[in-house]
Amino acid sequence: MNETVFYFATTLGKIVVFTHLALILAALMVLGERRISAVMQSRLGPNRVGYGGLLQPIADALKFFFKEDVVPGQVEKVLYILAPAITVIPALLTIAVIPFGPALTIFGTEVPLVIADLDIGILFVFAIASLGVYGVVLAGWASNSRYPLLGGVRSSAQMISYELVLGLSVIGIFMSTGSLRLLDVVAAQQDGVWFAFSQPLGFLLFVICAFAETNRLPFDTPEAETELVAGYHTEYSSMKFAMFFMGEYTAMFVFAALISTLFLGGWDIPFVTAEQLAAWGNWGSLLGFVSFFTKCLCFMFFYIWVRWTIPRFRFDQTMALGWKVGIPAGVANIVATAFILLPPGTL
Amino acid sequence: MAKVIERPKLTWYEHLYLPAVAQGLAMTFREMFKPNITMQYPEERQVFYDDYRGAPVLVKDELGREKCVSCQLCEFICPPKAIVIEPGEIPHDDPDNHVEKAPREFFIDMLRCIYCGMCEEICPEEAIFMSSEYELNGTNRAELIHNKAKLYERGGKRVDSIRKWKDK
Numbered sequence: 001m002n003e004t005v006f007y008f009a010t011t012l013g014k015i016v017v018f019t020h021l022a023l024i025l026a027a028l029m030v031l032g033e034r035r036i037s038a039v040m041q042s043r044l045g046p047n048r049v050g051y052g053g054l055l056q057p058i059a060d061a062l063k064f065f066f067k068e069d070v071v072p073g074q075v076e077k078v079l080y081i082l083a084p085a086i087t088v089i090p091a092l093l094t095i096a097v098i099p100f101g102p103a104l105t106i107f108g109t110e111v112p113l114v115i116a117d118l119d120i121g122i123l124f125v126f127a128i129a130s131l132g133v134y135g136v137v138l139a140g141w142a143s144n145s146r147y148p149l150l151g152g153v154r155s156s157a158q159m160i161s162y163e164l165v166l167g168l169s170v171i172g173i174f175m176s177t178g179s180l181r182l183l184d185v186v187a188a189q190q191d192g193v194w195f196a197f198s199q200p201l202g203f204l205l206f207v208i209c210a211f212a213e214t215n216r217l218p219f220d221t222p223e224a225e226t227e228l229v230a231g232y233h234t235e236y237s238s239m240k241f242a243m244f245f246m247g248e249y250t251a252m253f254v255f256a257a258l259i260s261t262l263f264l265g266g267w268d269i270p271f272v273t274a275e276q277l278a279a280w281g282n283w284g285s286l287l288g289f290v291s292f293f294t295k296c297l298c299f300m301f302f303y304i305w306v307r308w309t310i311p312r313f314r315f316d317q318t319m320a321l322g323w324k325v326g327i328p329a330g331v332a333n334i335v336a337t338a339f340i341l342l343p344p345g346t347l
Numbered sequence: 348m349a350k351v352i353e354r355p356k357l358t359w360y361e362h363l364y365l366p367a368v369a370q371g372l373a374m375t376f377r378e379m380f381k382p383n384i385t386m387q388y389p390e391e392r393q394v395f396y397d398d399y400r401g402a403p404v405l406v407k408d409e410l411g412r413e414k415c416v417s418c419q420l421c422e423f424i425c426p427p428k429a430i431v432i433e434p435g436e437i438p439h440d441d442p443d444n445h446v447e448k449a450p451r452e453f454f455i456d457m458l459r460c461i462y463c464g465m466c467e468e469i470c471p472e473e474a475i476f477m478s479s480e481y482e483l484n485g486t487n488r489a490e491l492i493h494n495k496a497k498l499y500e501r502g503g504k505r506v507d508s509i510r511k512w513k514d515k
Contacts, residue, residue, distance in 0.1 A: 036379075038383070038385075039379050039383065040375050040378050040379050041378070042378065042381055042382070042383045042384050042385075043383055043384070043385050044383050044385040044387075204365075305372060305375060305376065306372070308375050309368070309371040309372050309374070309375045310368060310371060
C-alpha cells in the first residue's frame with residue numbers, strides 16, 4: 001500500500017475515533033455527574049431514559065437542539081456567536097497530542113496511538129488549552145450584561161494565576177525525563193516509578209490546577225451559580241449553551257488524560273514492563289488503551305467526588321491559593337527536583 | 348458593643364488543609380454506599396396516616412344514605428369560600444326521608460380549597476371528611492370544581508360508632 005495514503009488513512013481514523021471518544025465521554029460524563037452526585041446525596045438521579053438513564057445524554061442533546069436560540073438585543077453579535085466555538089475547538093484540539101496507548105501494528109507498520117506525535121507535546125497542550133479561556137472571557141464581554149462580565153473577568157484572573165502554577169508543576173517531570181514529548185514521558189514512567197510518586201508535590205499542584213483550569217468546583221467562580229446566576233453563559237441558550245457545556249467537559253477529559261499521561265504512567269499497567277506489553281502485540285496495545293482509559297475515568301470520577309465535597313472558594317481565596325501557595329510550592333518543587341537530579345559530587 | 352469572635356489558631360498541620368480535604372472526601376465516599384431515599388413516584392406512593400388532610404369528600408352512612416343535611420355550616424365556615432351548597436328537601440315518599448333536607452347540589456371548588464379541615468370539624472352530621480387524596484389535576488378549571496356526585500363517589504360509605512339516625 002502507498003505509504004502516504006496509509007499515513008493519511010490511519011491519521012484520519014485516529015482523529016475520528018479519538019475526538020468522538022472524547023465527545024461521547026463528555027456526554028456520558030454529564031449523565032455520570034448527575035447519577036454520582038445523586039448517589040452521594042442519597043438520591044437516584046435520572047434513571048428513566050434508557051437502561052439506568054443511559055440515553056439521558058441523547059434526550060438532553062435533543063432538548064438543546066429544539067430549544068429556541070435566543071440572542072439578547074444588547075449583545076456584541078459576532079463575538080457572542082464566536083465565543084462558544086472558541087471554547088469547544090481548543091478543547092478538541094488538545095486531544096491531538098495525547099497518547100492513548102502503545103503503538104498498534106497494522107499491516108506490518110507501527111501506528112502510534114497519538115494523532116500528532118509532537119516533540120513539544122505538553123507545550124502544545126498548554127498553548128492551546130489557554131486559548132479556551134478566550135471563549136469564556138469573550139462570552140462574558142460579548143453578553144454585555146453584568147453577571148457574564150463578572151464571570152469572564154474572574155475567569156481571566158483565575159486563568160492567569162493558575163496557568164503559572166500549572167506550568168511550574170510539570171517542570172519537575174521534564175527535568176527528569178529530559179523531553180517534552182508525551183510518549184517519552186510515558187516511557188520514562190514504564191521504566192521507573194509513576195511521577196505521581198516521585199513528584200508528589202508536582203502532582204498535587206497539577207491536580208489543583210486541573211480543577212482551576214476546567215472551572216470545576218471548588219474553583220468554579222466564573223460560573224458560581226449561587227452568586228452570578230450562571231456566570232459567563234448566563235445570556236446563552238440552546239446549542240450555544242450546550243457548546244459551552246461540551247467544551248467544558250471535553251476540557252475535563254483532556255486534563256484527566258494529561259494527568260494520566262504525566263503522573264499516572266499513561267498506558268502503563270503496574271508490574272507489567274513495556275517489553276511484556278509489546279510481546280502481546282495488538283492485544284497489548286488494547287490492554288494499554290484500557291489501562292489509560294481506566295485512569296482517565298477514575299480521574300473523571302474524582303472531579304465529581306471533589307465537587308460534592310469541597311465548597312466553592314471565595315474569589316480572593318482562589319487568588320491567594322494560586323499566588324501565595326501555588327507558585328512558591330511550584331518553585332520549591334523545581335528546586336528540590338534540581339537538587340535530587342544533580343550528579344553526585346557536584347556540590 | 349461589638350462582639351469579638353475568637354478565631355482558633357491553626358497548627359501547621361491544620362494549615363495544610365489537605366488532611367481536612369481527605370476527611371471530607373472519605374465522608375462523601377461513605378455517603379455513596381448509604382441507601383437512597385428517593386421514592387419512585389408514580390410506582391411508589393406516599394402512605395398517609397388517617398388524619399391526613401387531603402381533598403374534602405362527602406360520605407354516606409352505613410345504610411348508604413346521605414349524611415349531609417345541608418345545614419350549610421361548612422359553607423359558612425369555609426375560609427376561602429370554596430363550598431357552595433344548594434339545599435333541597437327530601438320528598439316524603441323517598442325511602443331515605445329520615446331527615447328533612449339533603450343537598451340538591453354540593454360544590455367544592457378545589458382551586459380555592461386550602462385544606463384547612465374546618466368543614467370536617469364543624470359538620471354536625473360528620474358528613475364531610477378530609478380524604479387522603481392529594482393528586483388533583485384537570486385539563487380545565489371546571490374539572491376541579493367537584494360536584495355532589497363526584498364528592499360522594501370519592502367519599503364512599505363510612506361506618507361510624509355513633510349511629511345517630513339508626514332507628515329513623
